[in-house]
Amino acid sequence: MTYVVTDNCIRCKYMDCVEVCPVDCFYEGENMLVIHPDECIDCGVCEPECPAEAIKPDTEPGLESWLTLNADYAKSWPNITVKRDPPADAKEMDGEEGKLEKYFSPNPGQGD
Numbered sequence: 008m009t010y011v012v013t014d015n016c017i018r019c020k021y022m023d024c025v026e027v028c029p030v031d032c033f034y035e036g037e038n039m040l041v042i043h044p045d046e047c048i049d050c051g052v053c054e055p056e057c058p059a060e061a062i063k064p065d066t067e068p069g070l071e072s073w074l075t076l077n078a079d080y081a082k083s084w085p086n087i088t089v090k091r092d093p094p095a096d097a098k099e100m101d102g103e104e105g106k107l108e109k110y111f112s113p114n115p116g117q118g119d
């Protein structure tokens with residue numbers, strides 16, 4: 008089991024999660040983060056910290072494609088452990104539907 012980052016992180020990217028993860032398993036894309044499923048120890052402390060409620064346990068149904076996306080991009084995006092400022096329009100983007108189709112970027116973020 009692992010936790011996965013899902014749709015509502017895209018363009019919200021508040022980064023509260025990275026500060027609490029005991030094993031530093033978040034990786035940064037241009038406009039979202041992902042969790043490395045082989046490094047996550049399933050502690051669950053990040054889930055309630057996410058203001059966008061974007062982090063879910065992979066035991067929830069329907070998250071298979073998100074698990075694949077997290078696993079794939081955790082291999083190529085840089086590690087992030089220190090919170091920075093979120094995007095200026097993060098609040099407006101919070102809760103918008105279908106962000107994956109509209110806004111997902113495969114480009115890496117800057118990392119630590």
Ligand code: SF4
Pocket residue numbers: 012015016017019020021022023024025039040056057058059060061062
């Ligand atoms: S706290 Fe939530 S919205 Fe922010 S980067 Fe982490 S998963 Fe994404």
Ligand code: SF4
Pocket residue numbers: 010027028029030031032033042046047048049050051052053054
């Ligand atoms: S569940 Fe724990 S180990 Fe996994 S990403 Fe969240 S804080 Fe890190």
